[in-house]
Amino acid sequence: MRFKGLDLNLIVAFEALMSDRSVSRAAERLNLSQPAMSNALARLRSYFGDELLIARNKRMYPTPFAETLLPQVRQALETMEGVIATSRHFDPATTNRTFRIMTSDYIATSILFPIITRLATTAPGVRIELLLPSPRRIELLESGGIDLLITLQEYVTPELPSERLFEDAYALVGRAGHPALNGAPTLAAMLDYDHVHVAIGDERLPSFGDAYLDRMGIQRRIAMIAPNFGMLPWLLQDTDWLALIQGRLAAQMARNFPLVAVAPPLPIPPLVEMAQYHVTRSNDPGLRWLIDLIRSSAS
Numbered sequence: 001m002r003f004k005g006l007d008l009n010l011i012v013a014f015e016a017l018m019s020d021r022s023v024s025r026a027a028e029r030l031n032l033s034q035p036a037m038s039n040a041l042a043r044l045r046s047y048f049g050d051e052l053l054i055a056r057n058k059r060m061y062p063t064p065f066a067e068t069l070l071p072q073v074r075q076a077l078e079t080m081e082g083v084i085a086t087s088r089h090f091d092p093a094t095t096n097r098t099f100r101i102m103t104s105d106y107i108a109t110s111i112l113f114p115i116i117t118r119l120a121t122t123a124p125g126v127r128i129e130l131l132l133p134s135p136r137r138i139e140l141l142e143s144g145g146i147d148l149l150i151t152l153q154e155y156v157t158p159e160l161p162s163e164r165l166f167e168d169a170y171a172l173v174g175r176a177g178h179p180a181l182n183g184a185p186t187l188a189a190m191l192d193y194d195h196v197h198v199a200i201g202d203e204r205l206p207s208f209g210d211a212y213l214d215r216m217g218i219q220r221r222i223a224m225i226a227p228n229f230g231m232l233p234w235l236l237q238d239t240d241w242l243a244l245i246q247g248r249l250a251a252q253m254a255r256n257f258p259l260v261a262v263a264p265p266l267p268i269p270p271l272v273e274m275a276q277y278h279v280t281r282s283n284d285p286g287l288r289w290l291i292d293l294i295r296s297s298a299s
Contacts, residue, residue, distance in 0.1 A: 006047055007043065009040075010040055010043055010044050010047070011073055011076065011077065012030065012077065013026065013030065013032075013037065013040040013041070013044065014044055014052070014069070014070075014073055015070070015073050015074060015077055015143060015144075016029050016030050016037075017037070017040075017041060017044075017052075017053060017060075018053075018062060018066060018070050018073075019139075019143055019145065021053070021059065021060045021061070021062070022060060023037050023038055023041060023060075024037075029145070041053065048065070048069070050063055050065045050066065051063050052065070052066040053066065074142065074143055077143075077144060078142075078144070078278065078280045079280070089285070090285035090286040090289060092119075092122065092123035092126060092286075092289055093122065093123060094125065095123070095125050095126060095286065096125035096126075097125065097126055097127070097286055098126075098127040098128075098129055099126065099127070099128055099129070099147045099148065099286070099287070099290055100129045100131060100145070100146040100147050100148070101128060101129070101130055101131070101146065101147065101148045101149075101150060102130075102131040102132070102133060102134065102137055102140065102146045102148070102149050102150070102151075103130065103131075103132075103133070103149070103150035103151065104132070104133060104150075104151075104200055104228075104229070105132065105228045105229050105230045106229045106245075106246050106248075106249050107150050107273065108130050109229070109230065109249060109252065110246070110248040110249045110252055111166075111248070111294060111297060111298050112128065112130065112294070114297065115128075115293060115294065115297050116128050131146060132200075132201060132228075133151070133200055133201035133202075133203075133205070134201060134202060135201075135202055135203055137149050137151070138157050138159075138160070141160060141276065141277065141278050142160075142278060144278070147277065147281065147287060147290075148275060148276070148277055148287065148290065148291070149275070149276040149277070150165065150273060150274070150275055150276075150294075151273070151274060151276065152208055152271060152272065152273065152274070153271075153272040153273075153274050154208075155205075156274050156276050157276070160276055160277065160278060160279060161276065161277060161278075161279055161282055162274045162275060162276040162277075163274065163275050163291070164272060164273075164274060164275075165273045165274060165275050165291075165294060165295050165298060166272075166273055166295065166298035166299060167270040167271065167272055167273070168246045168247050168248050168270060168271050168273065169246075169247040169263075169268070169270055169271075170208075170209045170244050170245070170246060170247060170264055170268045170271070171244070171245055171246075171247045171250035171251075171261040171262065171263065171264065172185060172190060172242060172243075172244060172261070172262055172263070172264040172265070173232070173236060173242065173243050173244075173245045173250050173253065173254070173259055173260070173261045174193075174236055174240070174241065174242045174243075174259065174260060175236055175237050175238070175239065175240070175258060175259060175260070176237075176258040176259060176260050177260075178193075178240060178242070178260065179240075180192065180193055180242065181242075181260050181262050184262065184263070184265070185262060185264075185265050186265050187218075187265040187266055189265070190220075190242060190264070190265055191218070191219075191220060191221075193221075193240050193241065193242050194220075194221045194222070194223035194239075194240070194241050194242070195220045195221065195222055195223065195241060195242050195243060195244075196222075196223060196224050196225075196226055196232060196235050196236065196241050196242070196243040197210050197220075197222045197224070197225045197226070198210060198225070198226050198227075198228065198229055198232070198243070199225050199226075199227065200227070200228065207229075207244065207246075208271040209244035209245075209246075209264075209268055209271075210244060212268050212269065213244070213268075216266075218266075223239075223241050224241070229245065229246075229249060232245060232253065233253050233256070233257040233259060236257075236259055237257050237258050237259060244264060244268075245261070246271065247261075273298075275291050275294070275295075277291075
């Protein structure tokens with residue numbers, strides 16, 4: 001499909017190249033071969049009469065013209081996303097669509113995995129692609145790199161639509177038979193043992209529970225800092241270490257590992273998980289279906 005001599009598929013390739021600053025990564029994002037993406041860049045350069053991206057020391061840098069072009073291209077793509085979303089009937093049983101969701105491994109394990117396994121039967125053409133939290137999360141929402149961000153209320157941006165998904169409480173978790181977890185633990189007993197702290201993603205964001213204890217001035221001995229929650233069962237089951245974990249995930253871990261989860265010895269406010277998306281997706285029936293499905297499953 002050409003518009004004034006330009007293959008419109010090249011517009012999508014341009015946005016991917018500008019976002020990733022790499023021919024190979026842009027090709028991977030669009031499920032193209034590297035030679036096909038290199039050819040797309042060559043055609044873009046020929047059409048616009050500009051280098052667009054210049055390779056220097058194994059990195060690619062945009063030209064001033066490319067930087068000027070990028071906001072207009074993204075706005076055009078966002079407009080088309082809105083047109084497609086509002087003009088197409090969505091039937092999960094028959095659709096073929098990929099949803100890209102950025103969230104923590106806590107949400108993935110405790111909420112999304114059961115949904116994904118059910119979709120294999122109820123919506124076989126729907127594919128879920130999960131991405132871990134990134135500092136580029138808002139940029140990816142705006143560029144269409146992800147469809148949905150599930151994050152804590154504290155991390156949503158007011159510039160984009162968001163809505164509440166569910167709440168969760170915290171649990172104190174340790175190995176089965178842990179002396180501090182025999183009955184209701186005291187704060188002194190909890191602080192007698194080393195803890196595992198979780199720092200998430202490239203930004204090393206602390207979990208809500210860990211951050212709350214830090215704000216309260218409660219000092220724990222930290223035995224290890226883990227990059228995700230999925231490591232915790234293996235770290236806790238053979239040690240006397242303790243960890244604060246979201247209640248849903250703690251219950252799931254206790255069902256599958258020799259662990260015990262109890263209420264912490266001090267009140268921790270519930271964490272509130274939010275769904276955030278781009279304004280152009282507000283009327284997307286597919287995304288609406290997905291958000292409602294996640295909220296329903298969580299409840």
